Amino acid sequence: MQEQESQQTEKVEAAETSAPEPLQENVAQPETDAKEVNQATPASAQPDASQIIAQLEAKVQELQDSFMRAKAEGENIRRRAQEDITKAHKFAIEGFAEAMVPVKDSLEMALKIDTPSIEALKEGVEMTLKQLSAAFDKNRLTDINPAPGEKLDPMKHQAISMVPAEQDANTVVTVLQKGYTIADRLLRPALVTVAQGK
Template sequence: MTEEQAAQTVDEEPTEGESPAEGNVETDENTPDEETPDEDVLGPEDTSLIARVAIADEGLAADVEDRLAAIESERQELDDEVDDLEAKLRRNRADFQNYKKRAKKRQKQLKKRATEDLVDRLIDVRENLQRAVEAEHDDVESLREGVELTLRELDRVFEDENVARIRPEEGDDVDPQRHEVMLRVESDHPEDTIADVYQPGYEMGDKVLQAAQVTVSDGNGDEA
């Protein structure tokens, strides 16, 4: 590099404190400054909208409160109704239990009264038999008549109590509910039918008090 070129290079270097592009920057005085809109400033339309929203919110809140109050009132009514029904149910249960106790007591009383009445009537029969036994009889036929009279009296007691004799006919089929088979015997009757009645049974209404004791044909007898 020549001395002339070196001197030119020194002249072109910026002095201390001077920005390299300071001399070349031009300020545009016509460029407007950046403006920031004022967000806090609201127009009449915005204010009106906010007011309407506030009123709507208040109305909605009031409706919700009214609805909640109505629901609470309805819930309370339902709770009261449930309490009332539960109280009625408890009373009905208590009444039913009392009814069962009264019915059971009444049944015992009726049974006791019926038993007492039956025993009272049987006492008369027993006393008649006792008199017949204790009486002096020279005539056996007279004694028989007294016993038969007492027997008829006893039959009337049974009839009044709806007690009937179970006395099947020979040759009838065996009814396990009403007949008790004592043994199988030779008989002219068909096999497994009643050959003879050893002792009659008794029934009261539909209830068998004592099954009739019978013998059953084995089917090996001579046919008539």
């Protein structure tokens, strides 16, 4: 029994002596120095200062070109807009003038008649008035003709005088002259007399 134990002990000791020593792994890896990395990379891969300056100058030139193009385009738009405004002012009444030409033609034709009758003159005036009213409607020129008893509106009516009347104060009694608006803008107020009140 003792012999077996001693044999086993000898085997274990022999195994321990014969086993190679375990390899120790180098946990801490050597740090690479920045100088070594720079030396390892080829010089052609590293941009030098002159290349960087050249790239930046090219970018500045590109931005300047873009700015100049945008500025020129802005100037062209401003100039075209100014021309459109000038043309709009110059030809603003073109549509109204086209509508008024037939009215002038009718008046000239009426004057060419040597001895017109009263009926013919009246008929010509009525036709001319219809043409004129159509021209006004086409160009959004509407009349202001308040009815008697209507409240005085200082935005549309101009009171010439106050007269005694059997109606509420500050109401229209008579219209002396019609007023006009063009496209909802006052062109001329209606001239009216207003009641003084009861």
